[in-house]
Amino acid sequence: MARSTVATATAIGAISVVLWGTLAVLTKFTGGHIPQFQLMAMTFGIAFVLMAVRWWLRGESGLRYLRQAPQAWVIGVGGLFGYHLAYFTAMTLAPPVDVSLLAYLWPLLIVILSALLPGESLRPQHLIGAVLALAGCWLLVGRNSNGFQWAYVNGYLVALGCAVIWSSYSVLSRLVRSVPTDAVGWFCGVTALLALVCHRLWEQTVWPANLTEWIGVVGLGLGPVGIAFFTWDHGVKHGNIQLLGTLAYSAPLISVVLLVLAGYGQATVAVIGASILIVIGSLIAGKARPAPKIPEPHTENRL
Numbered sequence: 001m002a003r004s005t006v007a008t009a010t011a012i013g014a015i016s017v018v019l020w021g022t023l024a025v026l027t028k029f030t031g032g033h034i035p036q037f038q039l040m041a042m043t044f045g046i047a048f049v050l051m052a053v054r055w056w057l058r059g060e061s062g063l064r065y066l067r068q069a070p071q072a073w074v075i076g077v078g079g080l081f082g083y084h085l086a087y088f089t090a091m092t093l094a095p096p097v098d099v100s101l102l103a104y105l106w107p108l109l110i111v112i113l114s115a116l117l118p119g120e121s122l123r124p125q126h127l128i129g130a131v132l133a134l135a136g137c138w139l140l141v142g143r144n145s146n147g148f149q150w151a152y153v154n155g156y157l158v159a160l161g162c163a164v165i166w167s168s169y170s171v172l173s174r175l176v177r178s179v180p181t182d183a184v185g186w187f188c189g190v191t192a193l194l195a196l197v198c199h200r201l202w203e204q205t206v207w208p209a210n211l212t213e214w215i216g217v218v219g220l221g222l223g224p225v226g227i228a229f230f231t232w233d234h235g236v237k238h239g240n241i242q243l244l245g246t247l248a249y250s251a252p253l254i255s256v257v258l259l260v261l262a263g264y265g266q267a268t269v270a271v272i273g274a275s276i277l278i279v280i281g282s283l284i285a286g287k288a289r290p291a292p293k294i295p296e297p298h299t300e301n302r303l
Contacts, residue, residue, distance in 0.1 A: 035203035
C-alpha cells in the first residue's frame with residue numbers, strides 16, 4: 001500500500017479518537033440516569049441507521065454487506081458487544097476510576113499485538129511512545145483513584161478483559177481487511193439487538209426526560225458510537241495501527257479538556273502533565289518508520 005494511502009487511512013482512524021473524546025460530555029447531556037444497556041441499544045441502533053442512510057444515499061439496500069465470513073462476524077460483534085458487556089460488568093464490580101485505568105490498557109496492547117500481524121513489526125519508538133502516553137493517561141484518569149484493592153479483584157480482571165477484547169478486535173480486524181467498513185453497520189445493528197435483550201432482562205426502561213438528554217443520546221449514536229467505529233475500522237485495517245494505538249491515549253485528554261470548557265471540571269497540574277506525556281508519546285510513535293507493507297487484495301471498502 002502506498003505510504004500516502006496509509007497516512008490517509010491513519011488520519012481517518014484518528015477521527016475516532018477525537019470523537020471518543022466527546023464521550024464524557026455527551027454522556028453528561030444524557031442526564032446519567034438512562035440504564036446502560038438501554039443507552040447502548042439506542043446508540044448502536046442510531047449507528048446502524050446512520051449507515052443505512054449512507055446505503056440509501058448510494059441507492060443500495062446494504063443487504064450485500066450481510067454476506068461476510070463467520071470469523072468477520074465473530075470479530076465484529078464480539079468486539080463491539082463483548083467490550084461493552086465486559087465494561088458495564090466491571091463497573092458493577094469495581095470503582096469506575098480503577099476500571100477505566102485497567103480498561104485503557106487496550107491502546108498499549110494494540111501496539112504490542114500488532115507486531116504479530118503480517119508485514120508489521122514493533123519498533124522501539126512505538127513501544128516508548130505508547131508507554132509514555134499510557135503514563136499520561138493514568139496520570140489523568142487516576143488522579144481520583146484511591147488505589148487498587150484486593151476486594152475488587154474480580155472487577156479488575158473483567159476490566160483487563162475489556163482491554164484484551166478491544167485490542168484483539170482492533171488487531172484482528174486487520175486480518176479481515178477485505179471486509180468493507182459498510183459491514184460494521186450490520187455489526188452495530190446486531191450489537192443493538194443484543195443490548196436490547198440484556199436491557200429487557202436486567203433493566204427498567206427510562207426514556208430521556210428533555211431535549212438536552214435526547215441531544216446527548218443522538219450525539220452519542222452519531223459520534224462516539226456511530227462514525228467513530230466506522231472510521232476506526234478503516235484506520236486499523238489500512239493505516240498505521242501502532243500510531244493509532246498511541247494516539248488513542250489522546251481521547252481521555254480531549255474528554256477532560258471538553259469537560260473543563262463545559263464547566264464540569266478544572267484544569268490541574270495532573271491535566272497539564274498528562275497533556276505533555278501524551279503529546280510527547282504520540283510524537284515519538286509518529287516518528288517511527290513504518291514497516292514495509294505487504295500488498296493487500298482489492299476491496300470494496302469505501303469510506
